[in-house]
Amino acid sequence: xxxxxxxxxxxxxxxxxxxxxxxxxxxxxxxxxxxxxxxxxxxxxxxxxxxxxxxxxxxxxxxxxxxxxxxxxxxxxxxxxxxxxxxxxxxxxxxxxxxxxxxxxxxxxxxxxxxxxxxxxxxxxxxxxxxxxxxxxxxxxxxxxxxxxxxxxxxxxxxxxxxxxxxxxxxxxxxxxxxxxxxxxxxxxxxxxxxxxxxxxxxxxxxxxxxxxxxxxxxxxxxxxxxxxxxxxxxxxxxxxxxxxxxxxxxxxxxxxxxxxxxxxxxxxxxxxxxxxxxxxxxxxxxxxxxxxxxxxxxxxxxxxxxxxxxxxxxxxxxxxxxxxxxxxxxxxxxxxxxxxxxxxxxxxxxxxxxxxxxxxxxxxxxxxxxxxxxxxxxxxxxxxxxxxxxxxxxxxxxxxxxxxxxxxxxxxxxx
Amino acid sequence: xxxxxxxxxxxxxxxxxxxxxxxxxxxxxxxxxxxxxxxxxxxxxxxxxxxxxxxxxxxxxxxxxxxxxxxxxxxxxxxxxxxxxxxxxxxxxxxxxxxxxxxxxxxxxxxxxxxxxxxxxxxxxxxxxxxxxxxxxxxxx
Numbered sequence: 001x002x003x004x005x006x007x008x009x010x011x012x013x014x015x016x017x018x019x020x021x022x023x024x025x026x027x028x029x030x031x032x033x034x035x036x037x038x039x040x041x042x043x044x045x046x047x048x049x050x051x052x053x054x055x056x057x058x059x060x061x062x063x064x065x066x067x068x069x070x071x072x073x074x075x076x077x078x079x080x081x082x083x084x085x086x087x088x089x090x091x092x093x094x095x096x097x098x099x100x101x102x103x104x105x106x107x108x109x110x111x112x113x114x115x116x117x118x119x120x121x122x123x124x125x126x127x128x129x130x131x132x133x134x135x136x137x138x139x140x141x142x143x144x145x146x147x148x149x150x151x152x153x154x155x156x157x158x159x160x161x162x163x164x165x166x167x168x169x170x171x172x173x174x175x176x177x178x179x180x181x182x183x184x185x186x187x188x189x190x191x192x193x194x195x196x197x198x199x200x201x202x203x204x205x206x207x208x209x210x211x212x213x214x215x216x217x218x219x220x221x222x223x224x225x226x227x228x229x230x231x232x233x234x235x236x237x238x239x240x241x242x243x244x245x246x247x248x249x250x251x252x253x254x255x256x257x258x259x260x261x262x263x264x265x266x267x268x269x270x271x272x273x274x275x276x277x278x279x280x281x282x283x284x285x286x287x288x289x290x291x292x293x294x295x296x297x298x299x300x301x302x303x304x305x306x307x308x309x310x311x312x313x314x315x316x317x318x319x320x321x322x323x324x325x326x327x328x329x330x331x332x333x334x335x336x337x338x339x340x341x342x343x344x345x346x347x348x349x350x351x352x353x354x355x356x357x358x359x360x361x362x363x364x365x366x367x368x369x370x371x372x373x374x375x376x377x378x379x380x381x382x383x384x385x386x387x388x389x390x391x392x393x394x395x396x397x398x399x400x401x402x403x404x405x406x407x408x409x410x411x412x413x414x415x416x
Numbered sequence: 417x418x419x420x421x422x423x424x425x426x427x428x429x430x431x432x433x434x435x436x437x438x439x440x441x442x443x444x445x446x447x448x449x450x451x452x453x454x455x456x457x458x459x460x461x462x463x464x465x466x467x468x469x470x471x472x473x474x475x476x477x478x479x480x481x482x483x484x485x486x487x488x489x490x491x492x493x494x495x496x497x498x499x500x501x502x503x504x505x506x507x508x509x510x511x512x513x514x515x516x517x518x519x520x521x522x523x524x525x526x527x528x529x530x531x532x533x534x535x536x537x538x539x540x541x542x543x544x545x546x547x548x549x550x551x552x553x554x555x556x557x
Contacts, residue, residue: 353490
């Protein structure tokens with residue numbers, strides 16, 4: 001096994017072969033081969049994931065944990081290894097620090113609700129950044145409103161980088177938790193999370209990382225980062241939709257009250273008193289998404305068979321190629337010019353509306369996203385209604401970037 | 417020309433074009449012919465929701481007929497708005513509320529437009545019909 005890994009790492013990725021693992025990439029759109037550049041919204045699924053889920057439903061499906069019968073035990077044995085794989089993937093100390101959720105959004109809502117109810121008092125604050133996705137703003141706003149707390153914001157400069165000079169001052173304002181994205185979905189900025197963690201921890205403040213756009217692009221070691229909470233979605237890392245993860249340090253998770261009540265999350269229930277279950281089940285009320293765990297487990301196996309470092313090296317090269325190519329287009333303006341970037345290219349061309357540009361690209365088979373990318377505050381800061389966003393995955397090729405450039409030129413001809 | 421005749425005219429125009437790029441060129445051209453809304457009417461009240469791009473629509477009644485002016489910050493949207501206005505503007509409120517707007521389907525636009533775009537288009541159609549309804553109600557009282 002280790003020999004094959006070494007060989008693969010030496011060789012790097014054979015992209016054309018990798019593409020064969022993703023059946024959807026053979027699609028044609030309006031007579032053109034699909035160029036899928038909307039990976040920040042969701043990634044495509046390799047056969048390994050599709051087959052694992054299919055196998056689960058065809059041969060194992062049954063409710064987990066409580067069943068005495070054969071299938072239920074099989075299902076539990078298929079379901080729980082997913083948790084182990086995820087723990088290993090992000091280097092968690094304990095498997096029970098992995099909480100299964102519906103996705104990043106639910107993971108953040110869980111922490112906002114449970115942490116907020118336990119620790120937020122009137123006049124306290126939660127600190128976010130000006131480039132958060134709505135799902136890392138609104139849950140905090142809701143709990144702050146409920147608890148009489150304030151939402152404070154780390155500003156972002158013109159280049160789309162955090163203004164860290166203001167961090168220490170902001171942290172002193174009764175901040176109880178810092179919540180920020182690792183990589184911005186709207187700008188592609190890779191945030192200096194280590195510096196934020198150091199500063200926050202220096203004052204005993206925990207940090208939640210929204211890793212929705214990072215988990216698929218960069219290796220994450222939660223122990224080395226020493227991050228307190230980390231949230232991500234399976235569907236952005238080549239796994240199924242509707243499934244996600246909250247990692248939390250055991251000592252934090254043990255202090256938080258449950259998020260939702262129901263089956264699974266209890267030890268004993270009587271009308272007088274309910275005793276909650278241990279981690280991770282305390283936070284997993286109701287029948288879980290069994291196939292989701294199986295699917296994400298298969299996705300992580302698949303990614304590791306390619307090699308996370310191979311993926312990072314290739315994506316880095318592709319990003320550099322794409323940046324060069326886009327900068328060569330007259331009138332194209334990148335939104336977000338952070339020194340460290342990954343995954344996402346946000347841009348505008350001349351005075352062309354992003355919606356128009358997106359539509360003309362679509363007619364050429366090129367899938368991009370247009371709009372505010374659920375990050376209205378940062379769009380407001382740039383005084384723009386939105387951008388065109390091309391987002392990359394390891395199955396994208398340089399010739400697809402060339403197709404994007406040709407597509408943009410054609411759109412300029414038509415719209416400019 | 418009746419609403420139906422105007423729609424058939426647009427359908428015929430689109431039959432001249434072979435590929436979708438030509439159709440879009442034509443849509444964009446139609447946007448340039450759109451009766452532009454007066455800047456003073458470009459208010460939030462006249463903004464139509466349900467679209468990634470912004471559309472302002474203003475209605476005016478003259479001699480029992482409704483006339484529409486509009487604008488959009490996106491040129492394809494502007495073209496689509498232009499077509500709808502070309503079809504419905506200058507008719508009586510009753511003709512407008514009764515109108516069966518079929519040209520969007522007939523030129524194959526619906527299947528080519530992104531769902532956000534066609535949702536926007538349909539909320540504009542709805543708004544135009546609402547204006548017509550409101551005008552009818554007002555003239556009855």
